[in-house]
Amino acid sequence: MQDKTPLLVVKNLRTSFFTSAGEVKAVNDVSYHVDEEEVVAIVGESGCGKSVTQMSVLQLVQTPPGKILGGEVFYKGKDLLKYGQKSKEIRAIRGAEISMIFQEPMTSLNPVFTIGQQLSQVIRVHKHVSRKEAWAEGVEALRKVGIPEPEARMKNYPFEMSGGMRQRVMIAIAIACNSSLIIADEPTTALDVTTQAQVMELLMSIVKGLKKAMIVVTHNLGLVTRYADRIYVMYAGKIIESGTTEEIMKHPMHPYTIGLLKSVPNLSDEKGKALVPIEGAPPIVINLPDRCAFCPRCPYATEDCMNASMPGLRPVDVGQKHLVACHLDMRGSR
Numbered sequence: 001m002q003d004k005t006p007l008l009v010v011k012n013l014r015t016s017f018f019t020s021a022g023e024v025k026a027v028n029d030v031s032y033h034v035d036e037e038e039v040v041a042i043v044g045e046s047g048c049g050k051s052v053t054q055m056s057v058l059q060l061v062q063t064p065p066g067k068i069l070g071g072e073v074f075y076k077g078k079d080l081l082k083y084g085q086k087s088k089e090i091r092a093i094r095g096a097e098i099s100m101i102f103q104e105p106m107t108s109l110n111p112v113f114t115i116g117q118q119l120s121q122v123i124r125v126h127k128h129v130s131r132k133e134a135w136a137e138g139v140e141a142l143r144k145v146g147i148p149e150p151e152a153r154m155k156n157y158p159f160e161m162s163g164g165m166r167q168r169v170m171i172a173i174a175i176a177c178n179s180s181l182i183i184a185d186e187p188t189t190a191l192d193v194t195t196q197a198q199v200m201e202l203l204m205s206i207v208k209g210l211k212k213a214m215i216v217v218t219h220n221l222g223l224v225t226r227y228a229d230r231i232y233v234m235y236a237g238k239i240i241e242s243g244t245t246e247e248i249m250k251h252p253m254h255p256y257t258i259g260l261l262k263s264v265p266n267l268s269d270e271k272g273k274a275l276v277p278i279e280g281a282p283p284i285v286i287n288l289p290d291r292c293a294f295c296p297r298c299p300y301a302t303e304d305c306m307n308a309s310m311p312g313l314r315p316v317d318v319g320q321k322h323l324v325a326c327h328l329d330m331r332g333s334r
Contacts, residue, residue: 005035005036006033006034006035006036006074007034007035007036007038007075007076007180007181007213008033008034008057008073008074008075008098008181008213008215009033009072009073009074010030010031010032010033010053010057010071010072010073010074011031011071011072011073011074012029012030012031012070012071012072013027013029013030013031013053013056013057013068013070013071013072013073014027014028014029014030014068014069014070014071015027015049015052015053015056015061015066015067015068015069016066016067016069017065017066017067018064018065018066018067019065019286021286022286022287023286023287024285024286025237025285025288026049026052026066026237026285027049027052027053027056027237028049028236028237028238028285029071029238030049030053030071030234030237030238030239031239032232032239032242034181034213034215035213036180036213037211037212037213038213038214038229038230039204039207039213039214039216039227039228039229040213040214040215040216040228040229040230040231040232041215041216041217041218041224041227041228041230041231041232041245042054042215042216042217042218042231042232042234043218043219043220043221043224043231043232043233043234043260044219044233044234044235045219045235045282046219046282047282047285048234048235048236048237048282049234049236049237049238049285050185050217050218050219050234051103051185051186051217052066053234054100054183054185054215054217056068056073057073057080057098057183058080058090058093058094058098058100058183059080059081059083059085059090060094060100063085068081075093075097075098075181076097076180080093092126095122095125095126095177095179096126096127096177096179097179097180097181098179098180098181098182098183099173099174099175099177099179099181099182099183100174100182100183100184100185101167101170101171101173101174101182101183101184101185101187102170102185103185103186103187103189104186104189104190108166108170109158109166109169109170110158111157111158111159112157113157114154114155114156114157115142115153115154115155115156115157115158115161115169116135116138116154116155118173119138119141119142119154119169119172119173119176120134120135120137120138121134122173122176122177123137123138123176123177126177127177135154137176138154138172138176139151139154141172141173141175141176142154142168142169142172144172144175144206145168145169145171145172145175145202145206146168146202147165147168147169147172153165163190163191163195164191164195164198164199167187167188167191167195167199168199168202171187171199171202171203171206175206175210175212178210179212180212180213181212181213181214181215182203182207182212182213182214182215183214183215183217184203184214184215184216184217185217186217186218186219187199187200187203187216187218188200188218188220188223196223200223200227203216204227216228220264221260221261221264222264222265224245225245225249228245229244229245230242230243230244230245231243231244231245231248233248233254233256233257233260235256235282235293235294236282236283236285236288236293236294237285238293238310238325239313239325240254240256240257240294240313240324240325240326241253241254241256241257241323241324241325241326242313242321242322242323243316243320243321243322243323244321244322247322248322249261251316251322251331252330253316253322253324253326253330253331254294254324254325254326254330255294255298255299255300255301255326255328255330256278256294256297256298258330259276259278259297260278262275262276263275263276263277263278278297279297279299280296280297281297283296290309290310291305291306291307291308291309291310292305292308292310292311292325292326292327293310300328300330302327302328304327305327305328308327310325311325311326311327312325313325
């Protein structure tokens with residue numbers, strides 16, 4: 001089977017925040033790709049650089065204190081980082097070609113404008129249609145995401161809707177302009193478990209139905225295992241493991257990935273079995289030493305790990321697309 005054409009290719013992306021305490025390397029030499037019609041998950045704890053990576057792709061990082069220091073972001077063959085942050089070229093990409101569903105549905109919408117005003121404005125900016133046409137397309141977008149009585153809901157303000165409904169509105173905004181790639185940044189944050197499942201099922205039905213590609217950014221590895229084709233695991237600004245979802249789930253090769261999987265409840269576990277937390281806390285990514293950032297928390301770390309430089313990504317086996325950045329061979333450690 002031929003590989004699909006890459007829709008998005010990110011190479012050696014570096015983004016830092018410059019503070020009075022020093023340089024925060026939020027995204028430190030990150031590379032990944034997304035194929036057409038593919039669902040990719042980027043997983044890791046809060047503060048590991050997942051969201052900043054996606055904000056960098058669309059040049060939404062606030063400058064100062066943030067700055068994209070290097071790398072390449074190819075979308076349909078064009079390097080987006082060659083465009084200025086406020087250029088007409090990058091503004092034409094945002095929303096129309098690549099749309100983003102931001103985290104926190106309770107605060108992502110502007111409270112002083114109706115749902116219809118916000119939705120139709122996005123459509124008018126990118127599709128250059130009349131107010132009447134934009135309003136009609138907005139109604140149809142709300143209908144696609146399962147919001148009842150969409151004509152009436154267009155006149156509602158955000159505070160008149162529940163968190164789940166607001167997230168559906170955010171999804172409607174993301175699909176309204178027929179984007180090729182949807183970035184869902186923690187799409188289920190602040191939602192209850194039942195609503196989380198509904199939102200993810202809705203997202204997947206839309207992505208598959210419209211034949212779009214999607215990046216799901218999340219701290220919850222268990223949430224994406226049934227939806228994603230491939231998974232990238234991030235820690236302290238770097239990708240430390242990547243592979244197909246099946247490979248990551250069956251044969252995790254980085255101690256951090258193993259720890260994430262052990263901390264997720266599993267229906268097949270024995271009753272009363274305790275979850276195993278990852279001890280310690282993520283590092284402060286200011287002036288990190290050149291070694292594996294997970295070392296201080298790693299139950300398998302050796303003295304050699306402590307003294308060696310940060311390992312690069314390597315194939316688990318020759319010819320495999322399952323990559324890991326670890327000095328140790330963790331086969332069978334889960």
